Amino acid sequence: MDLSFARLRRRVGLAAALLGLAPALLAAPICVIDDAQREVCLQAPAQRIASLSPGATELVFAAGGGERVVAVVAFSDYPPAARALPSVGSHSRLDLERLLSLQPDLAIVWGSGNSAEQIDALEDFGVPVFYLEPENPEGIAQAIERLARLSDSQAVGRQAAEHFRRGMAELAEQYRDAEPVTVFYQVWNKPLMTVNDAHLIGQVIRLCGGRNVFAELPRQIPRIDIEAVLAANPQAILAGGMGEENRYWLTEWRAYPGLQAVQQDNLFFIPPSLVQRPTPRLLEGSRLLCESLETARARR
Known part of the structure; x- marks a missing residue:
């Protein structure tokens, strides 16, 4: 075989190989x-x-x-x-x-x-x-x-x-003109903790026609005391708990029969993973929260 031809073939082969690699080498990150x-x-x-x-x-x-x-x-x-x-x-x-x-x-x-x-x-x-x-x-x-x-x-x-997106938009439309319900959402019990309106849960409360009684506090997850809840006297209390089925935080509020939420039996359990994690299951949690506030409206 002619030596110059052999060299040319090798060069062509190398070029073809490089061209084959080009998409991978040039792929944008x-x-x-x-x-x-x-x-x-x-x-x-x-x-x-x-x-x-x-x-x-x-x-x-x-x-x-x-x-x-x-x-x-x-x-x-x-x-x-x-x-x-x-x-x-x-x-x-x-x-x-x-x-x-x-x-x-x-x-x-x-x-x-x-x-x-x-x-x-x-x-x-x-x-x-x-x-x-x-x-x-x-x-x-x-x-x-x-x-x-x-x-x-x-x-x-x-x-x-x-x-x-579609599910959250439908909820917003459904409850856009809902009659307001004052709400206390309990994140934790000891120390007692809630959310303000900037928190994702606070946004869901507002979407459902609720009025967070601690909306204006500066921290997203502020610590409060029982006296502050009693003074706010919410119409509904929502809580998660230390587990998906643990409702005892709500039971503790029955020790305060003067609260509107207790008088009207508006103590609602929301499984914490549905509203306390920023995930697509927030849609399910939002539906439960909205339904809870709708029940509170009906009990007035």
């Missing part, structure tokens, strides 16, 4: 803005996701990336498939050694819940970090869409986000 307003870029869709709060876990699954989750934290109990995944501690204290051994290529973190020091450590080890902290219903829908982009499941994420 996947970039999204997280809730800390940082641009997070991946060279390819995430394949091994560490979800470091129960709410983040629900959102990743809703976005269609559940099969890519390799690590969760305590209380990541929904959907049921999440319970079988390896746990790497709690949202406030991670087992970093165990987490890193699972080789995540993306960590979904809770900015106000996860340890800032441990988040920094993850980044030091080269793990891309996506901050997630939806502050309103639209933020939940957008979180689903962004997570779907990072996990290459846009069709699933788009459908889930639109279903959530």
Whole structure:
């Protein structure tokens, strides 16, 4: 074979090989803005996701990336498939050694819940970090869409986000002109804690035609005392509890028969995971909350 021809063939072969690699080499990174307003870029869709709060876990699954989750934290109990995944501690204290051994290529973190020091450590080890902290219903829908982009499941994420948006819009329309009901929402018992109107739960109360008696307090989750609740005298008391079926917080309010909410039996239990996690299940929790306030209206 002519030597010059052989060289030419090798060059052509090399060029063809490089052209074959070109799409992968030139593929644009996947970039999204997280809730800390940082641009997070991946060279390819995430394949091994560490979800470091129960709410983040629900959102990743809703976005269609559940099969890519390799690590969760305590209380990541929904959907049921999440319970079988390896746990790497709690949202406030991670087992970093165990987490890193699972080789995540993306960590979904809770900015106000996860340890800032441990988040920094993850980044030091080269793990891309996506901050997630939806502050309103639209933020939940957008979180689903962004997570779907990072996990290459846009069709699933788009459908889930639109279903959530549509459901919340329908509730807003249904209760737009509802007669107001004054409401106390109990987040915790000892110390006694509630929400203001900036909190996601406060927004849902307002959507349902409720008037949060502690709407104007400066902190999103303020501590109060029983005397403040008695002085506000709400027409309805809503509470979660230390579990999905634990209603004893409401029972304790029956010791105060002078309260309007007690007199009219407007003590309503809302499973905490439905309203205290910023996830698509907020739609279900919002429906329950709206129905509770509608019952209170009927009991006047």
